[in-house]
Structures are given as C-alpha cells and as structure tokens.
Amino acid sequence: MRRAASAALLAFLTSCAGPGAAGTAPGGLPRALRSIPADRAAAEARWRAHPDELDAWVWYGRRIAYEGDFAGAVALYTQALQRFPDEPELLRHRGHRYLSLRRPREAHDDLARAARLLEGRPDTVELDGAPNELDVPRGTLHTNVWYHLGLASHLLERDQEAARAFAQCLALAPNDDFRVAAAYWRTLALVHLGQADAARALAGHFAAQELELMESFDYGALLALLAGTDRRAAAELAADPQPLSRATLTYGVAMAHRLAGDEEAARALLEPLVAAPTAAFGCLAAEAELARMARAQ
DSSP, X not given: OOTHHHHHHHHHHHHHTSTTOTTBOTTSOBGGGSOOOSSHHHHHHHHHHOTTOHHHHHHHHHHHHHTTOHHHHHHHHHHHHHHSTTOHHHHHHHHHHHHHTTOHHXXXXXXXXXXXXXXXXXXXXXXXXXXXXXXXXOOBHHHHHHHHHHHHHHHTTOHHHHHHHHHHHHHHOSSHHHHHHHHHHHHHHHHHTTOHHHHHHHXXXXXXXXXXXSSOHXXXXXXXXXXXXXXXXXXXXXXXXXXXXXXXXXXHHHHHHHHTTOHHHHHHHHHHHHHSOOXXXXXXXXXXXXXXXXXXX
C-alpha cells in the first residue's frame, strides 16, 4: 500500500470541488465533502431538521440500510424521489438497496436511469459511512452507478450489458481500488460470455501490476487467481474469517473453478454459501450462479 493513492485522491477531490460543479451544496461546499451523520439517530435528526436538503435524505437512507433495514431505505428513497424527481444520487442508492433485497430488475431500472441522467455531468466523490483504515473515500457517484448497474446486469444474466457497464466503470475509476473491482466483475462477465482467453488476459493485466489498494484486496487476490498467477491453494482464499470477505472470496474461487472447467468444485463452494444467505454481493452472485448452472445441465 503506497501513500501515492492518497495524493491522487486529494487531487481528484480538488478537481471535483470547482465552482459550479454538479453536486455542490448551498454555500459552495460539495456534498461529497460535507459531514457524515454519526449514526441513524443523527441522520434522522438532520433529515427532520432539513427536509429540503438532498444530502439529509441520502444519509438517512444510508444509515437505515447500514442497520440492515433495506426495505426501509428503499421506502425512504422512494419518498425522496417524489420531492427530488430524477435525482441520480437517490436512484443510485435505491438501486443498491434493491440489489440487497434481491430485486435486480428494479435495481437495473434505477441504475440505468441514473446513468442516463449523469451523462455530461462532472463526477463527485462519495464519502463512506464505513470508511477504510485510512479514512480515504475511493468511490464516486459515476463509478458507483456503473458498478452497481454492472452487478444488476450480472445477476440478471445480461452478460453483454454487465461487461459494458464494468468497462465504463473501469474507464471512469480514479483509483486502483475501483479499477480492480470493476476489472474483477468484468472478468467474470467475460467468463459467462465464453471468452476465457480475454478473461484471463484482463485478470493478468492487473495481477502483473503494483497496485495502490486501500480496500479492494479481495478482488486483487481473485484477479491473480483467475489469471493463474496466484499459486496459493484456492481453499486458502475462501477461508477468510470475515463474513463479507468470505462471501466475496468463496464466490470468486468458485468462478475460478468454473473458468478451469471444474463444475463440481464450483458447486461445492457455492451451495454452502447460499445455505446461509446474506446481502453480500458474493452471496447474491452465488445464488444466480447456481441457477445458471442448473439450467445448463
């Protein structure tokens, strides 16, 4: 991990904070740089005190979702869209939580609409409610819209759409964390499209680089595995004790088995993963993968 990543992001923050930039709140302060409510109660208090502020709605919904109440977050964002029609930031977050609820069609509709609305608009950094260890945000509104649109397409088995969405996310990503994440999911879309050589080449491109990562370590490890450059046992990757990482890595290792043509090894990892379902993207993708495999039999 190198400090250059922090410097690059600070430069990007500065570029997003120019006068007249989209996403600038009253008083000239970009929404991405405003304070984050510490918890759900603080977010609710700000929402009640400032119902005309988009940011108050966004963060109240995010804090609701962080507590696992995805339906409550969707309901709040739906209410917010009545007040702020065609606001891509609300569509981005509602789309994300439709994914959490296993409603990828609604997610796809919201995120595709958000992508259209963002055409021609400057990008803005998105602060994290659960920041990385360096407390440096890595995502942006544009990259998050394309990333989650790609995930919705992945779950819907719209593989060409998924590949295009992750390519767009990859092109827009301002740092290696988002590049690696987008490259990983695009690699899997290429696997589904039957383009094994292209999948390995894309994974190998990133596996061969010295990456400036702050949070996408799991995706970096999986790209190395998919490229064939990580010689560790696949089971070692999937044994991470942290639940989110375990879901991510288990699904990724299963996909490496599928790329190698070992369907039984893939199934042996996917079935236990979906037996205890969570909202982790690895778990959602595992459910879709098993359904895809069942139809192919």
